[in-house]
Amino acid sequence: LFCDHHMSHAASAFFASPFDEAAVLTIDGVGEWTTTTMGHATGNWNGNGENKIDLFWEQRFPHSIGLLYSAFTAFLGFEVNEGEYKVMGMSPYGEPNYVDQVKKLITIHSDGSFSLNMDYFAYHYSAHHSFNGRFTSLFGEPRVHNSDFFTARSAPHRAGETEAVRRNQYYADVAASIQVVTEEAMIAMANALYERTKSKRLVMAGGVALNSVGNFKVLQQTPFEEIYIQPAAGDDGGALGAALWAYHIVLGQPRKMVMQHTYYGQDYTxxxxxxxxxxxxxxxxxxxxxxxxxxxxxxxxxxxxxxxxxxxxxxxxxxxxxxxxxxxxxxxxxxxxxxxxxxxxxxxxxxxxxxxxxxxxxxxxxxxxxxxxxxxxxxxxxxxxxxxxxxxxxxxxxxxxxxxxxxxxxxxxxxxxxxxxxxxxxxxxxxxxxxxxxxxxxxxxxxxxxxxxxxxxxxxxxxxxxxxxxxxxx
Structure with missing residues (x-):
């Protein structure tokens, strides 16, 4: 019995939500060969309705919002698959002055789909590098890992270190720029999904659904009125999704549970x-x-x-x-x-x-x-x-x-x-x-x-x- 990666994301979000139907959006780096899906789900509560998840659209590798964000995570001196939230935390200290440069790497289409210009990336052929020399020709030298990051706003007492402030401000501006473009892509996908489903409810999962700044923008700038995001939205939620998929879709069991908290770990007396x-x-x-x-x-x-x-x-x-x-x-x-x-x-x-x-x-x-x-x-x-x-x-x-x-x-x-x-x-x-x-x-x-x-x-x-x-x- 096999539940594919993005179906497990979708099931982890919808079957933990309180909704009887919802649009479904999963966005991550890559799972199998899929990087993004859109769909619609319905639930059977107490014998009424049908448990069904229809993922009717997908984006495939190497085109990936998650891997795009990870490439900038590496460029900004953080560890891929661990430091993406640091990029999000760094971005408010900058201005999105390099959105046009970022958009040389990605095209966001009117139907919510997107494509990356792979001439700037290395992750599709290298196990060790996310970006290549053309990327650094566009954005300059990467930030040194573990170097001291501060700006005039975050550390005014160090404003005299003019060269370090100038360098760090540039990296903050790059972080702000990739954050803005990621939000734009999330909003475009959500709007396209709404037009396809006309649902007022959205469930999200995948690592990009942990981008809490982008999530709020989706809520504010799309027609969706309610959003549910499964709290372990990344790959750690995959096992839950596979289990819920098997129970509700394969076995056809009615829904009973709404995940209202995350306190499921070990207790000590x-x-x-x-x-x-x-x-x-x-x-x-x-x-x-x-x-x-x-x-x-x-x-x-x-x-x-x-x-x-x-x-x-x-x-x-x-x-x-x-x-x-x-x-x-x-x-x-x-x-x-x-x-x-x-x-x-x-x-x-x-x-x-x-x-x-x-x-x-x-x-x-x-x-x-x-x-x-x-x-x-x-x-x-x-x-x-x-x-x-x-x-x-x-x-x-x-x-x-x-x-x-x-x-x-x-x-x-x-x-x-x-x-x-x-x-x-x-x-x-x-x-x-x-x-x-x-x-x-x-x-x-x-x-x-x-x-x-x-x-x-x-x-x-x-x-x-x-x-x-x-x-x-x-």
Whole structure:
């Protein structure tokens, strides 16, 4: 029994969504020989309807939006299939001054299809290089991997380093340009898909569906009214898609499940956590009263301490959504630099996510319908911050005045929700800064041992793990 790559993407998105029918868009690097598909899906809920996914159009290798973006990822000094989100984070520091040059590499057609000019690329014949000499003749020398990236806007105190600022600003402008062209391609495909299906609902999957800036543009600039993006939209969601395809299409079983959260990983009991902490000799405080623990953690955050949060089942997919997270006060802009450089040990231009109770999101973000948005639950859209709220959460407002928000509700994650709510009650700002509980280059922690290692090898001040609070020697 074989489910091909893009069908697994499509099934992972549609059969996890709440929709009874939807247009389907999958965009990635390449799977088998396909790079993009468009289609339409219907579902059988409780014996009504038909489980069916019709992928009626495809783009084949070597023409690929994902591989185009990856070529620029490599050019900008990041690792392919790992650093694409860094390009997206770099792009707001630049201006899209090189869109015309990027468009020498890609033609976007009126029917939503696209073609690449393969004269500039090497990935279709090389296992080691994404682009060739003609590419560098057009865009110049690639950025050196791991070189220090800063601009006059991201590091005004280094504005005197004029040559480095000039060089880095060029790379930021290139990042902004490929981001704009990628968004244009996504919007063109979505508009063409709407014209073909006339559906008001869209499901998306594939690695390009993790481009949260582009996702918001698709929502805002196409006729689609609702979008669902399966949170493990990349290849990590393939196994889910294949299983759902087999269950619903091959076996014809009716739909029952909507993926409303990502907490499907392993859980650890309080006894297991205590046993591990005892084995390390760590000093910890045990809270029988959860309210007392939450109040204490909120107090520490207000006192500018950084918290490692480890609770419940770990998240499935690439985002830390409150069970394996690092939390901090977003009100001070310098908290971004503290967590980036002293705790995560990562590039200082990288943004952090604002987590906000769903009922408060519309007050802070220019995101129509945010209260019912599924991608906002999974941190899969970047929205403008309202102008009068720009200074409320400076550490999570990225360059250009946006935030890759996560909305939360009490039912989905009660303790996480209460931390944010109580922080808002105490400070007037119902937002916390959230980033994944890991150090640069490492996976998100999954076990108490992982959490302890990351806690002790970073500047995190407190570890909230289960019902225990672990500090560091003063």
């Amino acid at each position: 309080d006894d297991e956590i205590r046993a591990f902490l005892d084995s390390t000799g760590a000093a910890y405080e045990c809270f029988e009263d959860d309210d007392a623990l939450l109040d204490r953690v909120v107090e520490e955050i207000i006192n500018q301490k950084v918290i490692g949060l480890f609770q419940g089942r770990f998240e499935w997919g690439p985002r830390a959504l409150g069970n394996r997270s690092i939390l901090a006060d977003p009100r001070r802009a310098e908290m971004k630099d503290i967590v980036n450089t002293k705790i995560k040990f990562r590039e200082p231009f990288r943004p952090f996510a604002p987590v906000v109770p769903v009922e408060c999101a519309a007050e802070y973000f220019e995101f129509p319908g945010v209260e019912t948005s599924w991608p906002a639950r999974f941190m899969l859209m970047v929205s403008p911050v309202k102008p009068d709220k720009m200074d409320a959460a400076k550490a999570t407002t990225h360059e250009g005045g946006t935030g890759r928000l996560q909305t939360i509700d009490r039912d989905t994650n009660p303790r996480y929700y209460e931390l944010v709510r109580r922080f808002g009650e105490a400070t007037g700002v119902p937002i916390l800064m959230n980033t994944s509980f890991n150090l640069r280059g490492e996976p998100i922690v999954s076990s108490p041992a992982n959490a302890w290692w990351t806690f002790t090898n970073s500047g995190i001040d407190w570890l909230m793990i289960g019902r225990y609070l672990v500090g560091k020697p003063s």
